[in-house]
Amino acid sequence: MKRAIGLLELKNITRGIIAADAMLKAANVEIVMAQAMCPGKYVVMVAGDVGAVQSSIRSGTAAGGCENVVDEFVLPNIHDSVFPALSGCTEVKELKSLGVIESFSVASAIVAADVAAKSAAIELLEVRLARGMGGKAVVTLTGDVGAVTAAVRAGSAAIKDNGFLVDQLVLPAPHNGLRNLVF
Structure with a gap:
């Protein structure tokens, strides 16, 4: 089986912690991230085999309550460049054209990044x-x-149909002064 990641984004912190606990108990996955985000949401990301990640996300959704889920995903083959971009440690060698995708959720942004990179x-x-x-x-x-x-x-x-796309842009030749503002 392939390695996969899954993410569950919840409306509140307490339900997020309950979901994280259930996700770890449900399947053989490792936690990649579990933390509070603005404005009081909670995000849990796990990694493992595809079936284990799917099971973990289902269990987290059930434990946290479907009504508390903002967004979720399971990505069977995430692009290698997504994790460095998530941690903000991508070195910008040259700013060519600039593209930006803005979303209403953490999960949809990661999906958009993965699709864009692929x-x-x-x-x-x-x-x-x-x-x-x-x-x-x-x-x-x-x-x-x-x-x-x-x-x-x-x-x-990839994220427009679920209503999470806020806006997008392409600047063909961004001014060098933007480099310090954007990154």
Whole structure:
């Protein structure tokens, strides 16, 4: 089986902790992240085999209560560049065209980043998750304008139908002064 990650995003912290406990008890998964996010949401990310991650997410949803779930996903093969972008440790060598995808949820931003990275030859810069942004999340990426345009379209399309897409943009030639503001 393939390695997978799953994420459960809940409306409140107490239900998030209950869900995290149930997720770990339900299947052979390891916790990648479990923490409070703005505005009082709780996010739990686990990794393991696909079936174990699916079982873990189902158990977390049941324990936390479906009515408390903001968003969730199971990604069987996450792109290698997503984890460095999540931790904000991607080194920006050159800012070419700039692409941005803004979402209403942490889970949808990670899905958008994964789809964008798989769809075109771009460099993920950062996946900024809900801290100080009222629960929103932002994906930033760079590359040649055609690749950035394709990646932003693909990533945005992946989350548009579920209502989590806030906005998107492609700046073909961003001013160098933006480099310090964006990253």
